[in-house]
Amino acid sequence: MVGMTDKATVDLSGPAQTMLTTLYLKARDAGLARPVLGDTFAQQAIERLDYDWQQLGISARWAPLVTVRTAQYDAWAREFLAAHPRATVIHVGCGLDCRVQRLDPGPEIAWYDVDYPEVIALRETIYPARPGYTLVPTSATDPTWLDQIPADRPTLLIAEGISMYLTAEQGAELLQHVVDRFPSGELQIDFYNGFAIRTQRAHMLNRRTGSKLYWAVDRPEDVLARVSGIRPVAAVSFFGAEPYDRTSAGFRAARSLARVAPPVRNALQYHRYSF
Numbered sequence: 070m071v072g073m074t075d076k077a078t079v080d081l082s083g084p085a086q087t088m089l090t091t092l093y094l095k096a097r098d099a100g101l102a103r104p105v106l107g108d109t110f111a112q113q114a115i116e117r118l119d120y121d122w123q124q125l126g127i128s129a130r131w132a133p134l135v136t137v138r139t140a141q142y143d144a145w146a147r148e149f150l151a152a153h154p155r156a157t158v159i160h161v162g163c164g165l166d167c168r169v170q171r172l173d174p175g176p177e178i179a180w181y182d183v184d185y186p187e188v189i190a191l192r193e194t195i196y197p198a199r200p201g202y203t204l205v206p207t208s209a210t211d212p213t214w215l216d217q218i219p220a221d222r223p224t225l226l227i228a229e230g231i232s233m234y235l236t237a238e239q240g241a242e243l244l245q246h247v248v249d250r251f252p253s254g255e256l257q258i259d260f261y262n263g264f265a266i267r268t269q270r271a272h273m274l275n276r277r278t279g280s281k282l283y284w285a286v287d288r289p290e291d292v293l294a295r296v297s298g299i300r301p302v303a304a305v306s307f308f309g310a311e312p313y314d315r316t317s318a319g320f321r322a323a324r325s326l327a328r329v330a331p332p333v334r335n336a337l338q339y340h341r342y343s344f
């Protein structure tokens with residue numbers, strides 16, 4: 070881990086770079102008088118990176134696009150952990166997200182944070198190690214990494230902000246592998262709908278990072294058609310998620326505009342399945 074005064078250098082490209090924006094927006098949210106997520110770990114993390122955050126070209130007012138999602142998955146993950154105090158959590162596409170610090174799970178939870186090797190290397194330089202916590206440097210599409218995780222407990226897969234960088238085949242293969250390998254558990258995963266994927270050239274984040282988006286999901290049935298052995302538990306859109314009610318008045322006003330345009334209303338979807 071870097072010392073108190075040193076800063077870690079950031080050298081990333083493509084999808085790996087996108088997690089800088091999500092981290093930055095979480096940090097900015099934490100500085101607000103009424104934060105949605107209130108992630109002070111993200112605030113500390115951006116101080117440890119040698120990076121010109123202005124170059125992201127994103128304003129803090131867009132923070133809810135990230136923090137509503139993260140707060141929703143924190144709430145669902147807490148529910149899973151409360152019901153399964155002895156469990157495995159696989160957090161794939163973790164980026165520099167501080168979920169393990171925010172949730173601070175008990176000693177019977179085996180937690181795996183998974184991302185590309187260059188992202189995991191950066192995590193190692195800015196976050197301390199902790200008991201029961203393992204970093205897995207790999208592409209999520211490599212078919213072998215999941216088989217190294219013991220399959221002895223109920224397992225939660227959290228995949229936040231990664232499905233869209235996978236093809237539908239790659240994403241479904243990953244989910245099916247989890248369902249087939251572990252005895253029981255949940256898949257908590259978010260998606261962009263067809264409209265969001267089709268209009269991707271308009272998304273600043275993808276233009277800037279040169280990332281391409283693939284997997285479009287309009288409804289849980291699209292996932293059920295590709296992955297067997299799962300049952301839907303919940304599906305909400307950005308506007309329907311409980312943390313959305315904690316956003317600023319400006320953001321809450323957007324809900325009535327989105328109501329008249331279903332593709333926009335359903336652009337960002339947060340799903341939860343059990344198996």
Ligand SMILES: C[S@@+](CC[C@H](N)C(=O)[O-])C[C@H]1O[C@@H](n2cnc3c(N)ncnc32)[C@H](O)[C@@H]1O
Pocket residue numbers: 084085086087088091092139161162163164165166183184185188207208209210229230231234235
């Ligand atoms: C938009 S960021 C989200 C990061 C984090 N989940 C969050 O919400 O802050 C997308 C993350 O997915 C990771 N990712 C994308 N494709 C991946 C793949 N094939 N294998 C592993 N990680 C991948 C990127 O490296 C990046 O960290």
